[in-house]
Amino acid sequence: MSNTLILLIVLVIGVLGFFAGRARAMAAAGGDRRNLHSLPNYYGANTALNAIVPAGIALAVWLIVQPFVINNTVSGMIDQEAIAEGSSLGLIMSDVRRVAEGLDVAVAEGAMTEETAADMRTEFTDVRERLAEVGVALGSGVTSETLQAAQRYREMAWTGNWLKTLVVIAISIGGLALTWRLITRDYRARNVVEKGVLSVLILAASIAILTTVGIVFSLIFNTYEFFKLYPAADFFFGLNWSPSFSGRGQSSQLGILPLLWGTLYISLIALLVAVPIGLFSAIYLSEYASKSVRAIAKPMLEVLAGIPTIVYGLFALLTVGPLLVGVFGEGGALGVTWMSGGTAVMTAGLVMGMMLIPFVSSLSDDIINAVPQAMRDGSLGLGATHSETVRKVILPAALPGIVGAILLAASRAIGETMIVVLGAGAAARLSLNPFDAMTTVTAKIVSQLTGDSDFSSPVALVAFALGISLFVVTLGLNIFALYIVRKYREQYE
Amino acid sequence: MKDMIPVDRKMSTMQDSKISARGVQVYYGETHAIKDVSVEIADNTVTAFIGPSGCGKSTFLRCINRMNDTIDTARVMGDILIDGEDIYDPRVDPVQLRAKVGMVFQKPNPFPKSIYDNVAYGPKIHGLARNKADLDEIVEKSLRKAALWEEAKDRLDKPGTGLSGGQQQRLCIARAIATAPEVLLMDEPCSALDPIATAQVEELIDELRQSYSVVIVTHSMQQAARVSQKTAFFHLGNLVEYDDTDKIFTNPQDPRTESYISGRIG
Structure with a gap:
């Protein structure tokens, strides 16, 4: 049966x-x-x-x-x-x-x-x-x-x-x-049912936790396999990324540094775009906007967060890239030749920044709203203007929370894949020019595992080592962000 | 009731009125919160506003430094003059006005900054100090006036939120007088404090009378009797009675005032 x-x-x-x-x-x-x-x-x-x-x-x-x-x-x-x-x-x-x-x-x-x-x-x-x-x-x-x-x-x-x-x-x-x-x-049937409900809830919670543990362990075991085939020192400190899919694994150079550099560079540009814009829009929405403006503007901003990242990727590839080439490329508006192709750190960074704006603004908005009204009254009552109040009282009071929001945004930027795959190119290189094509850890994980991969060669297994490195970085950022946010919460509640 | 009133209260020399309100009406949206209130508030005097909750006394207080401007739905009509100048005149900058009319709130609300920076906040934004030494002097003077200097002088760089409730409220008073205001508005300044801290703040209010015109909203009739020279009784948005404190508490003219101070309405 x-x-x-x-x-x-x-x-x-x-x-x-x-x-x-x-x-x-x-x-x-x-x-x-x-x-x-x-x-x-x-x-x-x-x-x-x-x-x-x-x-x-x-x-x-x-x-x-x-x-x-x-x-x-x-x-x-x-x-x-x-x-x-x-x-x-x-x-x-x-x-x-x-x-x-x-x-x-x-x-x-x-x-x-x-x-x-x-x-x-x-x-x-x-x-x-x-x-x-x-x-x-x-x-x-x-x-x-x-x-x-x-x-x-x-x-x-x-x-x-x-x-x-x-x-x-x-x-x-x-x-x-x-x-x-x-x-x-x-x-006492009621009490028994209560216990039943409790165990269902515990089961649900433990499934979520066990999944995390399972993912981590699968990463760890595969990473261990990888390090049996490829020296860890070369992976962590190697300056070159040139996997050779055809030959033996030994001829590949699998250094994480160029990828990590690309990841951090793109994330940095993304944050440089997202943090000021997101923060300013949060200040406008929570401090200045009238109720009716807020009722329309806030949901509209949050729609940005609902757009799938692949759509942002297409936007980067088809719109932002060519636009940037038109300005910074050969024969462009500035007459400089900094940019040779549409895919570049700048392209991916700008678009990723746009993706992160609602993330930063919505979190900051909540945090700014949590600053007690008494702080505003106190400052306004002393004859401060609205912007002085925001700058000198509200932002300092909300700062730990805003830093937390920025760190959460950063960990999203580091983990972002689709925008990078489409917008930043595929060349792993260590360069300072933001108009160069570069690539990130996540994009390389995708390219290592798509196609016909043999899971006993270091060229495929390196994806797990990359994955766990990324996981450690974002986990660290998240823990740090949560720590800061929690510390902040203790102040007002 | 008599035993609450200090015997040796001397009225300071009554000058012409510092603040005069004429026919003030306040609406919050559709709610008519203040109905045709006219009052003359003298300089170097403590004026107490008493009345049951929701009677409009805090609302009226907030009209005097235009804090009601920060509430979208509030509309203020009528005239309020300070030193003969209409503060609702379009030429008056509410920001400048609030530097001249300091306010202390119900709950101590020190900024999450050091004690020094809390007091220096107003002087800094209004450019009242020429240099650091000047600013130091203003901070010390304000803290001394607020009777906080002895307790705070060794911890000026510690956060103001780390002080006790009574100290925090005195810090807020120091912060308010640091901008050299002419009028000090206090919205139930002792309602979040214990009796000892309350006594300290009340003593302070009596001293502040030397330099400022003080208007205090209070729920405690004993407090009004202890600290004020003039008392205004508000009820349902109306100013029912306004007179010398002694008179209000011993010989009220209006039956509603009589009922309130003897505890029958409230």
Whole structure:
């Protein structure tokens, strides 16, 4: 029986449990809900939960454990000496699984009966041919050992599946029955449901945390693999980035510094654009704008934040790049030849700055609004003008929060990819000219992993090392920003 | 009630009125907050505004230094004259006016700066000091007047927010008098303070009377009786009665004043 069907049955049992529990509670109360400890629905929910949750957990555990058990048993059948040169137990086991799946398909399509599949011997039947008839292609002929292992595999999987179905449904019904029996007038169903709600919330929170941990660990393991193939010192201090996809890994030069330089340079330009504009617009919106202007301008500014970054990338590529070439390029308005192509640090930086404006302005706006009105009154009451008040009282008071906002914006700039891929070019170089094409860590991660990559070569694995370096940088910035923001909050609350 | 009134209160030489308000009306949007208030406030006098919450006494106070201008929906009509000059005249710069009419707020609101910078704030923006030594002198003088110098002189570079509540309020008073105002408005300056700090601030208010015209809004009738020479009683946006403090508290003319000071309305 398929897992979906089992789950469905369990859910149906749960729904039945809901009504059974509710009915029993009502009966125990003599039909008057006021006699009950909890509302009748709580008794129902409690019964349903006990019917569904333990069964669900059992199903999940079974799904994880069963393949392990079968694999271990079946691989025990395979003679160590039968493993051919250049092969391994793992390869044979994947053959076994393929044959087993092929037999499943053949049986399902009616090409052979269950008995034939179970009793088939390589001496009498060409298994490869028979399976090819139903569309399962095998790389090589099937040895008798593999076939036997596959048949054993099928047998165990079949038994396991039935056992699983029975056990899960039994647990479900058991849970229902046990809870149902417990229900009396004074049974505290409400408190049990409360615990259920709590565990759902904890589960959700831990999924988010575990995902982070999982991502970090996958980065760490792959980075470790990379450093086994490529010296760490060359990676962190190398001044050249020239991966050679064709040759052996050793001929590639994979230094992170040119990429890190590109990342920081572009982020710097982006912040130089975003911080003043974002901050000034936040000051205007929170201090000067009338209510009606604010009601229109603020959402409009925040729409900027909703534009996908790839659209910004197109804007950089098609509009800003050519515009800059028209000014700073050869034959341009200034008569200088600083810029040779549309893709440059400046292009990506400007556009990324525009992307960050709503980010900076919206956070700063909240922070400026959090400065108590008493500060403004105090300053205005001393005869300060509005802008003096903003400059000398409000901004200093809001400064820690604004710094936090800027740092958060910076960590977004460092992690930004699409604008850079389209706007900054692909050449990794250490240059001070903002009109040169450069590239960033994120853009290189993309280019290392797109296309036909072989995950055992340093040229592909370097992406993970780049990823974790970037992760460490942005994590550090985020922690620093949060620290500052939190410190600021303590002042006024 | 009598025991609250200091016996030796001498009226200072009454000059012509410093502030005179004529037919002042204030609207917050549709709400008519102040209804036709006329009052003459003398120099070198402490004038107390009393009345139940929402009676308009703070609103009226905020008219005197045009702080109501910072509220979009507020409209002020009628004339308010300081030294015979209409402060709502278009030629009057409200920013300059507020330097001349200092204000102390209900809750101490020192800026998140050092004690020194808090006091030096006003003189700096108005260019009152020629040099650093001048500024130092203004700061010291203001802190001395606010009776804070002895406590603060060793920690001038520490943040003003680190002082106690009463000290903070005296810092705000020092900050207000540093711009050399002629009138000092105080909006319930002691409502956030404990009794000891309140006593200190009240003592200070009495001293400030020598140099300024002080207008104080208070919820505490005892406080009004202790510190003021003149008292105005507001009720529902009307100025009900305005007279010498002694008279208001001993022999009020209006039955509403009588009810309020004896605790029947409020």
